[in-house]
Every structure is written in structure tokens, then in C-alpha cells.
Amino acid sequence: MxxxxxxxxxxxxxxxxxxxxxxxxxxxxxxxxxxxxxxxxxxxxxxxxxxxxxxxxxxxxxxxxxxxxxxxxxxxxxxxxxxxxxxxxxxxxxxxxxxxxxxxxxxxxxPMAALLDVIERLVSPLARFGVSPTKVGLLLSLTITTIPVIANLFGQIREAMLARGGPRMSFRIVLPLLVASLQHGDQLADALTARGVD
Structure with missing residues (x-):
């Protein structure tokens, strides 16, 4: 993560x-x-x-x-x-x-561990309804950390397009950004699976 x-x-x-x-x-x-x-x-x-x-x-x-x-x-x-x-x-x-x-x-x-601990304590009353506090905390923390990651991916793709002589702004950036975001999601999923998170 x-x-x-x-x-x-x-x-x-x-x-x-x-x-x-x-x-x-x-x-x-x-x-x-x-x-x-x-x-x-x-x-x-x-x-x-x-x-x-x-x-x-x-x-x-x-x-x-x-x-x-x-x-x-x-x-x-x-x-x-x-x-x-x-x-x-x-x-x-x-x-x-x-x-x-x-x-x-x-x-x-x-530290991410401290954020996860707070979020899990906040949602712990929902455990009686079948909600997993650990999974909710993990989801929210991943959301927080993914925002700057996606922004950074966008910047990298944009700089690569400019280096190849592309226009300053183009809708063609959407597809590679989507692919990079999905790859990032797959890497996170693999890392979580390797740590035993279903």
C-alpha cells in the first residue's frame, strides 16, 4: 500500500x-x-x-x-x-x-497505521450489522492515498506526451490514464491478496 x-x-x-x-x-x-x-x-x-x-x-x-x-x-x-x-x-x-x-x-x-486505527474505531459499532471495520478502514485509507497517486500518473503521462511532441492538452490522455489507474489498482489488489486480505 x-x-x-x-x-x-x-x-x-x-x-x-x-x-x-x-x-x-x-x-x-x-x-x-x-x-x-x-x-x-x-x-x-x-x-x-x-x-x-x-x-x-x-x-x-x-x-x-x-x-x-x-x-x-x-x-x-x-x-x-x-x-x-x-x-x-x-x-x-x-x-x-x-x-x-x-x-x-x-x-x-x-502514519497510515494510525489513520487505519482511527477509521476502524469509528466504524466498529457497525460490526454487529456484518460490516468489517478493518475492510472499511482499508478502503478509506486507499482512497485517500490514491488521489495524489492518480494526479501523479496524470502528470507523468502528460509529460511523456509532450516529450513526443504531442499537444499541450488532448483527450487522448484519458485512455492511458485509465490503463495506468487500472494497473495501479491491480498492483494494490495483488499486494493485499499477498497479505491475506480477501
Whole structure:
């Protein structure tokens, strides 16, 4: 399983995993329901940037995470510009980018084992209904870590197309991205099967 965790001694590294997950969920909820104004998004964006600086990784890590989102931004902005107009397109794209950056911040500062433990405890009451807390925790953690992985795959494929003299943006990237994503899924499935997860 791919983990983005980077060891450190910052306050975010020392914070309990459940606190970080709760803040992630709370901020995502606030962004989804009330972040209609640019000043709200700007304030939350500054909070996210401050969080990256607090990790001790420096502004370079924050910039690297932002650059990794460039193709995701293009994919989201273009259809929304056509159907929703420029203001809504930019607001919605900014919302998604902030949530993805927050998820990256959580995974950078929290070992995956700690995230799994918190998620399993949260869903443990559902065990009486036949729900496996272990499988639910694994599914959610894989979802969190797969978002930046897919974005990275997109960047690699795009750079390969540019190196071959292809256009800057083309729908032909969809098929190789789909194939790479499925291959990544197969590799994860094989790794899980090898560890006895059915």
C-alpha cells in the first residue's frame, strides 16, 4: 500500500490522528456548505498553507503539492467554464484543490497505521450489522492515498506526451490514464491478496 507519510517532529506530526481526520472532515464540510465567497476560500487556503509550513518541510513541499494538482485543475475547470461560467468554475475548483491539499497534509504527517486505527474505531459499532471495520478502514485509507497517486500518473503521462511532441492538452490522455489507474489498482489488489486480505 502506498503511503505518503514523511517523518518529522512538528506539531502536526505529534497531533493525534483522530484530531487531524476530524479537522479534515470539518473543513471539507465548511468548504462544501458555506465557502461561496473568495474571502472564505482565501482564509482556508492560508490556513492550509500555514499547515504545510508548520510541518517543517518548507514552502517547497507546499509548492510541489500545488504543482501536482495542475492537471486536475485543468480537467475540472474546462467543463465547468462551459456549463457554469468562470466564477463558479473557479470557486468549485478551488474548493476541491483545498480539500485535496488538506488530505495530502494529513497523509504526509500521519502514519497510515494510525489513520487505519482511527477509521476502524469509528466504524466498529457497525460490526454487529456484518460490516468489517478493518475492510472499511482499508478502503478509506486507499482512497485517500490514491488521489495524489492518480494526479501523479496524470502528470507523468502528460509529460511523456509532450516529450513526443504531442499537444499541450488532448483527450487522448484519458485512455492511458485509465490503463495506468487500472494497473495501479491491480498492483494494490495483488499486494493485499499477498497479505491475506480477501
Amino acid at each position: 502506498i503511503s505518503l507519510y514523511r517523518p518529522g517532529h512538528s506539531i502536526l506530526h505529534r497531533a493525534p490522528a483522530w484530531v487531524k481526520l476530524a479537522l479534515l472532515a470539518l473543513i471539507a464540510l465548511v468548504i462544501s456548505l458555506w465557502a461561496q465567497d473568495w474571502w472564505v476560500l482565501g482564509a482556508i487556503g492560508m490556513l492550509v498553507g500555514t499547515g504545510f509550513l508548520a510541518t517543517g518541510f518548507g514552502i517547497g513541499e507546499f509548492w510541489r503539492q500545488c504543482v501536482a494538482l495542475r492537471w486536475l485543475v485543468l480537467i475540472m475547470v474546462i467543463p465547468q467554464l462551459i456549463f457554469l461560467g468562470p466564477e463558479l468554475a473557479l470557486i468549485n475548483t478551488t474548493r476541491v484543490c483545498i480539500v485535496v491539499l488538506l488530505a495530502a497534509l494529513v497523509t504526509l504527517t500521519t
